[in-house]
Amino acid sequence: MRSAALATLILFAISSPSSAQDMTHHNRIDLIRPDAPALAKHGEHGIGVRTIEVINKNQIDVLKAVAGQDPPRYDRKLTLEVWYPAETDGKQPGAYSGVFLRDGKTQVTLHGKAVRDAEPKRAAGSPYPLVIISHGYPGNRFLLSHLAENLATKGYAVASIDHADSTYTDQGKFGSTLINRPLDQVFVLNAIDQLSKESGHFLNGLVDTSRTGLIGYSMGGYGAVITAGAGVTKEAVAYDSGVPAGMLSVHFAGSDTHKKLRDERIKAVVAIAPWGMQRGFWNQEGLAGITTPILYVAGSKDDVSGYEKGVRALYTGTSNADRFMLTFENANHNAAAPIPAPVESWQMAEGGNSTPFNHYADPVWDTVRMNNITQHFVTAFLGRYVKADQELGSYMDVPVERASEGVFAANKDGSFKPEHTYWKGFAARTAAGLVLEHGTRSAN
Structure with a gap:
């Protein structure tokens, strides 16, 4: 009986929401599970992080626009978190303190790999490619920080945007997000390009903006689709988003x-x-404008963006680009992108407010598992199209679309038998619940 009671105590200790992360710190964004696919693991670079502000001058102030009048203009300020390969010299990673939760009030501390304000590590050859990350509505620049850090360790400079009128603390009318999201994404690309040429700036000579990847989640994904070339419909222009029509x-x-x-x-x-x-x-007609290679990622039960009539319809309608569609079967809208729900959001749920927790978590999938799978495929996808790395790109070429239909057949020496059709980079039994489709540019 004593051993049974002890076993129960141990089980309780490891399964309570806060203690699972107590081994080091709460709220880690850099966790890689033992069963993560091959490309999820961190790269060779130590990484630094800095917070900068950029100002897009003379922009339309969507929130103050009034029907029938010329809209007022303002200087639109955006805060960016920038991760980059760095000379960390054994320095301990810092924490991300004062990060707001979904409620816009509670502040938490996240822990990862980056050293604050570390000295940039100059690339041996050409400068590092750029990745721009764009959050949802509402969100903030830390919502996909697990992916930002992961990519920085692999030789990318990563700029994640706090989109004004769209964060947890300043969420405004939806129309501002609809209009500004693509504009912010392209402006940040131009701003980083300018800073990379500015004498004395830490980004000087560090970034090659001619090789840029754009990652967007939810409304950031909406913006990325427009930025990629898909102009919107008349119905979209007429959509009532709380700002003057049109x-x-x-x-x-x-x-x-x-x-x-x-x-x-x-x-x-x-x-x-x-x-x-x-x-x-x-x-x-609008989707025909996308010619940039694009990877769509979705949960098959997404009840916010939709699946069959939503993200999957986007994928099938994108006919003029090399395109992929990664599906997490039975996942909802939070598939793949958000960091694991901070411990404080678990505690708030225990107190009766489950909204912050539900903003990050999925009822079916473990978030760290989804993060790792996303890190794997984004590394492969950007490797192929941004870095022109054929070896990384080969991980996108899966032998069967539905992972659970793959056959894992290995010899004792680890080499694969002819009947082996399991997804590259996934250990036996670890690729269940995933579908990866690939379509190529139409011949017309």
């Missing part, structure tokens, strides 16, 4: 303003649970 015409398919948004420096786009297709924001 303001979204700036992104209308075929318009000069949308054509100007197009940027050839963006070599690859990752759209995770992108919102809008299920609301008629794009049609076949």
Whole structure:
């Protein structure tokens, strides 16, 4: 009986929400599970992180616009978290303190690998490619920080945006997000490019913006689809988003303003649970504008962005680009992108407020597991299209679309038998619940 009681106590200790992360710190964003696919593991670089502000001058102030009047203009300030390969010299990683939860009030501390303000590590050859990360509505620049850190260890400079009017602390009318999301993404690309040429700036000579990847989640994914070339429909322009009607015409398919948004420096786009297709924001004509390679990621039970009529319809409608679709079977809208729910959100749920916890978590999938799978495939995808690395790119070429149908057949020496059709980089039994589809550019 004593041993049974002890076993129960041990089980309780390891399964309580806070203690699972007590081994080091609460709220780790850098966890790699033992069963993670091969490319999830961190790269060779130590990494630094800095917070910078950039200002997009003379922008339309969407929130203050009034029907029938010229909209007022303002200088739009964006805060960026920038991760980069660094000379860390054995310094201990710092913490990300004062990070707001979904409620916009509770502040938490996250822990990862980056050393604050570390000296940049200059690349041996050409400078590092850039990755831009764009959060959901609402969100913040730390929502995908697990992915930002992971990519920085692999030789990318990563800039994650706090989109004004769209964070947990300043969430405004939806129309601002609809209009500003693609504009912010392209502006940040230009701002980083400028800083990389500025004498004395830490980014000087560190970043090669001619090789850029764009990653967006939810409304960030919506923005990424527009930035990738898909202009919106008349129905989208007429959508009531709480701002004067017609303001979204700036992104209308075929318009000069949308054509100007197009940027050839963006070599690859990752759209995770992108919102809008299920609301008629794009049609076949608009989607034909996407020619940049794009990876769509979604949960098959996404009840926010939709699956069959949402993200999957985006994938099937993208006919002029090399495109992939990674599906987490039975996952909802939080598939793949958000960091693990901070311990404080568990505690708030115990107190009766489950909204912050539900903003990060999925009822079926473990978040760290999804993060690791995302890190693996984003590393492969950006490797192929941003770094032109054929070895990394080969992980996108899965022999069967539905992972559970793959056969794992290895010899004792670890080599694979002819009948082996398991996904590359996944150990036996670890690829269940995933589907990866691939479509190539139409021949017309």
